[in-house]
Amino acid sequence: MTNERDTLGSALDRLAATIEARRGADPETSYTASLLAGGAERCAKKFGEEATETVIAAVSGDADALAGEAADALYHLLALLAAAGVPPEAVAAALARREGVSGHAEKAARKSD
Secondary structure, three states: OOOOOOOOHHHHHHHHHHHHHHOOOOOOOOHHHHHHHHHHHHHHHHHHHHHHHHHHHHHOOOHHHHHHHHHHHHHHHHHHHHOOOOOOOHHHHHHHHHHHOHHHHHHHHHHHO
16 A cells, blocks of 8 residues: 655555565465565576666666665565565664764675674
């Protein structure tokens, strides 16, 4: 159920729930189920393909194409997380830890670990 005033967060929450609900579905009738059945490796490969298509759309300057490809990339990222057993809340927690921290400082801290 979409609404033009949806936030990205609420849309991603619904999408993650849909992906999880389709985990046990028939791979013959559900693309999500077939993707998850291929495991994290297959999901990672598809995410990489979609990320590349997103980059191509970005450099083309076509905002509508970029929005569509970004949606595909986000879907495949969430499927990858599900296949790898990483809940979206873990990603949210990682983002929260970085909030308010300079990107340069955050990257330097990761290098020193």
